[in-house]
Amino acid sequence: MKIKITFVLWLAGCIGFVQAEDMSSALNAGFKSINQVGLDRLEQDPLQAFCSKPREESGDAAVAAELRETAMASVVLPGNGDYLGSWERGQQVANNGKGLQYSDNPEEANGGNCYACHQLDPAEVAYGNLGPSLTNYGARGQSDVMLQYTWTKLWNTHAYNVCSHMPRFGAQGILTEQQLKDVMAFLFDPDSPVNNLAE
């Protein structure tokens, strides 16, 4: 009986392995490297690999805590301690839909595509809702703690939520320090449309 169970487990393991192999060859055959988009995107870093596991395996609290700490350690706060740039430029960064796509000109700066996941300017009708609404974000407070939390979230979202679906804008060099400051101003500046709700 024991031998039979071992055999069945071995066979199941082999099938799993073959499926994983098929999957990666199908991905490699199906995707092409175009401009700045390379097949290296199919390789997962340790965090992505951890978060792609079934929940019962990824539920390892010690590994999750370690990954969160690594993410927190990656955060670089603005050199001069000044978190806020120009909301007008930040609006462009949040809404221009550019960045890391094969059709984007690699010479041009990336955008943050924030509106694809968040409601920001209440007048914007086309926005995604994978993330929470950030409309009136500035009303949540302008304290140093709030500024640092938001900067950290933008720099490396995994510092707070290990399997977050938000891009790592600072840690992966998607946005520059200045662009991050501009997006911060778009979120916090009292004159930004984000904080100007229609009566």
Ligand code: HEC
């Ligand atoms: C692919 C989707 C996606 C994109 C693009 C995205 N976000 Fe997020 N964001 C999320 C999700 C999902 C959450 C909530 C879950 C979490 O914490 O990860 C979140 C959370 C946040 C929070 C924390 C809100 C709170 O209540 O604490 C802020 C601030 C934020 N995002 C700002 C931004 C900004 C600014 C951009 C663009 C530079 C952006 N996000 C781009 C998905 C996204």
